[in-house]
Amino acid sequence: MSVPASLSRRTLFGASLSALAPLSPLVRPAWADDMPPGSMTHDACAGAGPTRVAAVPGPTRKLTIAWNENAVCTAAVPVAKAKGFFARYNVDVEYVNFAGATDQLLEAMSTGKADGAPGMALRWLKPLQQGFDVKLVAGLHAGCMYMLAPADGAVRQLSDVRGKTVGVTDMGGPDKNFFSIRLKEAGIDPDTDVQWRQYPADLLPVALQRGDVQAITDGDPFSYLQKKQFGLMEIDSNMRGEWAHIGCCVIGLRGSLIRNEPVVAAAVTRAILDAGAWLACNPDEAGEIFKPYAPKASAADIATMIRMQGHHHQTLSTSFHDEVVRYAEALKKIGVFRPSLDTARYAQRVTQDVFQA
Numbered sequence: 001m002s003v004p005a006s007l008s009r010r011t012l013f014g015a016s017l018s019a020l021a022p023l024s025p026l027v028r029p030a031w032a033d034d035m036p037p038g039s040m041t042h043d044a045c046a047g048a049g050p051t052r053v054a055a056v057p058g059p060t061r062k063l064t065i066a067w068n069e070n071a072v073c074t075a076a077v078p079v080a081k082a083k084g085f086f087a088r089y090n091v092d093v094e095y096v097n098f099a100g101a102t103d104q105l106l107e108a109m110s111t112g113k114a115d116g117a118p119g120m121a122l123r124w125l126k127p128l129q130q131g132f133d134v135k136l137v138a139g140l141h142a143g144c145m146y147m148l149a150p151a152d153g154a155v156r157q158l159s160d161v162r163g164k165t166v167g168v169t170d171m172g173g174p175d176k177n178f179f180s181i182r183l184k185e186a187g188i189d190p191d192t193d194v195q196w197r198q199y200p201a202d203l204l205p206v207a208l209q210r211g212d213v214q215a216i217t218d219g220d221p222f223s224y225l226q227k228k229q230f231g232l233m234e235i236d237s238n239m240r241g242e243w244a245h246i247g248c249c250v251i252g253l254r255g256s257l258i259r260n261e262p263v264v265a266a267a268v269t270r271a272i273l274d275a276g277a278w279l280a281c282n283p284d285e286a287g288e289i290f291k292p293y294a295p296k297a298s299a300a301d302i303a304t305m306i307r308m309q310g311h312h313h314q315t316l317s318t319s320f321h322d323e324v325v326r327y328a329e330a331l332k333k334i335g336v337f338r339p340s341l342d343t344a345r346y347a348q349r350v351t352q353d354v355f356q357a
Contacts, residue, residue: 012060020108029239045281048138050312058265063067063268064093066098066114069293071142072220073249074128076260077285080275082289088274089267100129105131109254114238116268120144120219121327123172124252126336128350133255138271139247139320140276142310143239145175146223147182147233152207158236160189166214167204173333175217178238181330190334204231220305221294228301239310246323247315258312258352266302273314279313317353324351 067074077095080086086093096114098105102123108114110133118140128134147166149155155164161183180190188194199207203243205214205226215235219227226232240247251272258265279286285302294302315323328343337343 006081011292022079045277047270047275047277049270049273050190052087052323053266053270053355054263055088056264057300057327060090060092061264061267062094062259063115063264064094064096064113065268066096066108067118068099069095069097070225071144071314072290072294072297072302073309074292075139075302075306075332076140076272076276077118078293078310079272079286079289081280083275083278085271085275085278086268087273091264091268091271093268103130103132106130106252108133109134109252111320112254112256114254115257116251116265117245118249118251119326120164120174121247121250122177122331124250125174125324125327125331125350129337129346131205134252135254135258136320136324136350137248137258137265137316137352137354138251138273139313139315140249140251140272141280142244142246142248142313143237144219144248144309145178145217146219146224146227146237147175147179147217148227149235152210152221152262155215155235156233158182159188161215161235162193164214165201165212167195167197167207167216169199169201169204171196171198175219177261177299177331177334177336178243178332179217179236182236182243183228184333208232221297221302222307223306224301225297239308244310245313246326247313247320248310249312253352253354255352258354262354268352276311276314279306283307318356320353321347321351 006284055266064284065077081093098117105117105119106124106127107130108116124136154159166179167186170176176196183190183194185299197213201218201222204218207213208216208230227234240246253265253269283303283306287299290302324347325343328337328346331337332339332341332343
């Protein structure tokens with residue numbers, strides 16, 4: 001797979017992590033007893049899905065997973081290899097670091113250059129309308145996007161954003177879409193009542209200091225580190241209200257893998273979900289595992305980010321379908337989807353339950 005150099009300074013790679021470590025003892029989380037049907041199972045820190053998923057029979061199945069290696073919200077991917085979750089299901093995964101456009105990623109998956117990827121629902125849902133042969137198979141976790149502002153600034157709460165300018169890294173990015181949804185919910189038109197300006201992630205705090213913007217949005221690790229370094233306050237996030245119980249990041253697989261090798265599709269999905277559940281219960285060790293991918297953050301910082309995110313929230317089947325419908329309805333209200341879109345039908349087309357018999 002290739003990505004034009006202009007899209008990113010990051011390079012593609014396919015390399016294994018250090019030798020697989022033994023699985024740590026799993027500890028039953030306090031939140032497990034309260035999980036709704038279709039969400040993470042009540043087993044000790046086990047991911048959502050059936051209790052038993054078959055390992056891939058025969059020789060180890062090699063797969064390619066594309067991911068953005070700098071995004072802490074994808075920590076389940078390296079954890080799945082480092083803690084042996086892929087090996088448990090007889091899957092050997094090669095990673096490809098992909099930071100290009102979403103439609104390029106979906107095209108790569110559709111054509112078999114990658115077998116799957118974790119990604120943000122609000123980044124994938126619009127491009128999936130183009131008919132890529134990719135299915136969303138699970139909600140991996142909730143939360144990881146933030147709106148920040150100076151502690152002594154004019155923006156103290158979401159309603160203060162009216163008439164202000166907000167800095168973002170991508171005018172079509174998931175954080176811009178999410179906080180547009182939140183503003184709409186607060187009675188603020190994100191198109192006419194707010195101005196948006198695009199900056200590279202590391203220049204967002206500079207724009208705040210210069211007064212060019214009054215608030216910024218992004219995700220971890222950038223948001224956490226900028227909040228810490230510049231003394232910013234959190235105005236809003238997708239770990240508030242109902243959104244704290246809706247998947248932020250999802251797992252996508254190429255459609256041909258699901259159709260032709262359903263056992264493999266179920267195995268790799270379950271491995272990633274189990275890894276996500278494990279890191280929710282073991283954030284300190286997960287921080288150490290992810291540290292090589294976030295060199296500006298300490299392992300303790302990464303562990304704190306993981307604790308702030310909703311890695312205890314995973315969804316499948318009807319629950320996952322309903323979350324996609326909820327997102328699609330919200331995107332209609334901010335003009336990303338056309339008003340006539342049948343969101344239930346759309347969700348049915350782009351999602352797949354890989355554990356269904």
